[in-house]
Amino acid sequence: MAVVQAVPIDQARGRLPAAVHVIKPGMLTTIQDGGRWGFQARGVPVAGPMDPVSHRLANALVGNVREAAALEITLLGPELEFEDERLIAVAGAEFVMTLDGRAVPSNAPFIVSAGSRMRFGERRLGARAYLAISGGIAVPAVLGSQSTHLVSAMGGVEGRALAAGDRLPLGDPRRVEGMPLAPQAAPVALPDRHARIRVLPGPQRDHFTDDALEVLQSALYTIGQNSDRMGFRLEGPRLVHSRGADIISDATPLGVLQVPASGQPILLMADRQTTGGYPKVATVIAADIAVAGQLAPADTITFAVCTPAEAMTALIAQERTLMAVEARRP
Amino acid sequence: MSDYRVVAAGDSAIVVEFEERIDPVVNARTIAFADAVQAANLAGVRDVVPTYRSTAIYFDPLRTDSVALMACVEREAIRPVAPLAAGAAPVRIPICYGGELGPDLEAVAAFAKTGEDEVVRLHASATYRVFMLGFVPGFAYLGIVDDRIAMARRSTPRVRVPSGSVGIAGVQTGIYPAETPGGWQLIGRTPLKPFDPSRANPFLMKAGDAVQFYPIDRREYDAWL
Numbered sequence: 355m356a357v358v359q360a361v362p363i364d365q366a367r368g369r370l371p372a373a374v375h376v377i378k379p380g381m382l383t384t385i386q387d388g389g390r391w392g393f394q395a396r397g398v399p400v401a402g403p404m405d406p407v408s409h410r411l412a413n414a415l416v417g418n419v420r421e422a423a424a425l426e427i428t429l430l431g432p433e434l435e436f437e438d439e440r441l442i443a444v445a446g447a448e449f450v451m452t453l454d455g456r457a458v459p460s461n462a463p464f465i466v467s468a469g470s471r472m473r474f475g476e477r478r479l480g481a482r483a484y485l486a487i488s489g490g491i492a493v494p495a496v497l498g499s500q501s502t503h504l505v506s507a508m509g510g511v512e513g514r515a516l517a518a519g520d521r522l523p524l525g526d527p528r529r530v531e532g533m534p535l536a537p538q539a540a541p542v543a544l545p546d547r548h549a550r551i552r553v554l555p556g557p558q559r560d561h562f563t564d565d566a567l568e569v570l571q572s573a574l575y576t577i578g579q580n581s582d583r584m585g586f587r588l589e590g591p592r593l594v595h596s597r598g599a600d601i602i603s604d605a606t607p608l609g610v611l612q613v614p615a616s617g618q619p620i621l622l623m624a625d626r627q628t629t630g631g632y633p634k635v636a637t638v639i640a641a642d643i644a645v646a647g648q649l650a651p652a653d654t655i656t657f658a659v660c661t662p663a664e665a666m667t668a669l670i671a672q673e674r675t676l677m678a679v680e681a682r683r684p
Numbered sequence: 685m686s687d688y689r690v691v692a693a694g695d696s697a698i699v700v701e702f703e704e705r706i707d708p709v710v711n712a713r714t715i716a717f718a719d720a721v722q723a724a725n726l727a728g729v730r731d732v733v734p735t736y737r738s739t740a741i742y743f744d745p746l747r748t749d750s751v752a753l754m755a756c757v758e759r760e761a762i763r764p765v766a767p768l769a770a771g772a773a774p775v776r777i778p779i780c781y782g783g784e785l786g787p788d789l790e791a792v793a794a795f796a797k798t799g800e801d802e803v804v805r806l807h808a809s810a811t812y813r814v815f816m817l818g819f820v821p822g823f824a825y826l827g828i829v830d831d832r833i834a835m836a837r838r839s840t841p842r843v844r845v846p847s848g849s850v851g852i853a854g855v856q857t858g859i860y861p862a863e864t865p866g867g868w869q870l871i872g873r874t875p876l877k878p879f880d881p882s883r884a885n886p887f888l889m890k891a892g893d894a895v896q897f898y899p900i901d902r903r904e905y906d907a908w909l
Contacts, residue, residue, distance in 0.1 A: 391730045391731050391742075392730070392731055393731075393821070394731045394733045394740075394742075395718065395731070395732065395733050395734060395817065395890070395891060396817050396821060396822060396879075396886075396887050396890065397817035397818045397819060397820060397821050397822055397823050397824075397879075398821040398822075399821075400731075496881050497881060497886065505820070505864075506820055506821050506862060507862075508821070508881065553694075554692060554694050554695060556691055556692055556693060556694075557691040557692065557693040557699050558691075602704065602705075602706060602735075602736045602737055603735055603736060603816070603818060603825070604699065604735040604736070604737075604738045604740065605693075605697075605699065605733040605735055605738070605739075605740030607693045607694060607696065607697040607740065607742065608694075608696070609694055610693060610694065627818060627819060627820070628733065628817075628818050629733075629735055629816065629817075629818030629819070630818075634693070637692075637693050637694030637695075637697075638694065639694060639695050640694065640695050640696045640745060662692070662695060665694075665695040666695065666745065669695065669745060669746060670746070673746055
């Protein structure tokens with residue numbers, strides 16, 4: 355096994371920043387920060403983490419800023435080798451994980467030493483884990499963000515998922531003071547292949563028959579196989595348009611349920627296009643985006659219409675949990 | 685009595701809708717409104733996205749003063765918009781029409797019951813408006829294409845459309861900024877990049893811009909690259 359030596363620090367001449375080496379990439383591992391906001395008017399998708407709550411928790415656990423670039427790990431995890439000593443943490447989907455053969459916990463920071471190897475094994479619950487490293491991943495920003503958008507090949511490592519042999523440069527860690535945090539309760543209740551997801555009606559509720567929201571809540575929707583970071587193609591009760599299946603194209607927010615002529619809704623997720631021409635019957639509340647992001651093809655969803663007040667209460671509760679961890683940063 | 689409406693899109697976005705039609709005047713109002721909301725620089729607002737006839741405002745509900753946001757919306761949505769002026773100089777974009785760079789030019793000529801030269805003349809003689817951007821980074825929806833050459837999109841989209849390809853889809857025309865699948869009728873290609881993140885200004889066009897095309901021959905096209 356090739357042991358990678360940390361490059362000696364030479365402040366006067368500058369130095370190559372320390373890095374993480376990708377030994378095995380996993381099924382779909384991408385670099386995500388808080389997302390590429392501010393350019394949707396130019397057609398640039400936001401991207402960012404599918405489960406933003408677990409992404410933020412992982413960063414909080416290692417003392418990073420909230421939106422630092424971290425790894426989003428999908429279904430099958432990677433194998434990584436660290437060049438220097440770092441504090442790292444994994445939140446979100448639950449995997450069996452080992453560091454140089456020893457089990458390491460989720461939702462808790464731990465130290466990796468120079469040359470150590472982290473392996474992801476069996477996945478137990480949820481679809482996407484977030485691995486944050488103190489100092490963050492220092493790939494160049496494109497339009498202000500390091501988030502990978504696969505379709506437009508932007509951000510991350512050359513706009514693509516990680517590949518074996520990639521070397522991910524790391525930023526300088528913030529000064530770490532005090533003891534690392536004890537394991538945290540996960541703020542996202544990981545779904546066991548099924549989730550109840552709350553929506554608010556609209557923006558084009560009035561383009562559907564009167565019973566559309568009842569139909570939406572009447573039975574399970576299954577996430578189709580051709581679903582990805584752009585959206586989940588759902589199979590379930592058919593929604594019926596009242597004014598045709600075309601609208602003058604407009605903006606497509608995160609979590610919106612757009613309904614093409616087939617009547618089968620598509621839940622738009624992190625990598626969605628900025629605009630679309632299908633009516634949108636309802637929108638997932640911000641607090642439930644994270645749990646949606648923990649679902650995978652063949653998993654099922656029950657939708658529940660809620661009130662704006664309930665949506666806000668749920669979001670505030672989630673924020674409190676995250677802020678409590680951020681306040682106790684190591 | 686207002687002639688716009690505000691629709692919630694979940695708890696983190698609102699959509700301000702103007703008249704339900706594709707019309708340069710409605711679009712100009714939509715863009716002016718978006719610019720004004722952007723300029724107000726309200727805390728918590730993350731993105732302002734004008735489209736054909738509505739503007740979406742994305743915000744962080746925990747960090748946005750909703751009363752201030754609604755006051756801004758109500759103030760700016762009713763502000764009269766100056767009539768469409770000649771405005772800034774149009775963005776001028778060279779196109780090499782037809783041949784292998786524009787494989788559908790022949791079909792559009794057949795649709796128009798005219799020659800390829802006449803299709804080129806009609807396409808390149810209009811001044812288009814950028815109604816909005818979407819689909820992929822830097823893709824501008826341009827209109828309005830002369831009815832005579834406004835051929836519907838292909839029944840089977842191409843799996844790969846080369847970047848720079850110029851297409852027609854009904855009364856819309858546009859340039860593919862990247863290699864993507866696409867169903868528009870391809871009549872030519874430009875050597876310019878509508879989107880290039882390495883440029884100081886990554887985008888060739890923004891919503892509201894005027895755009896004109898002009899023909900170049902294959903040698904000029906090749907020399908440009």
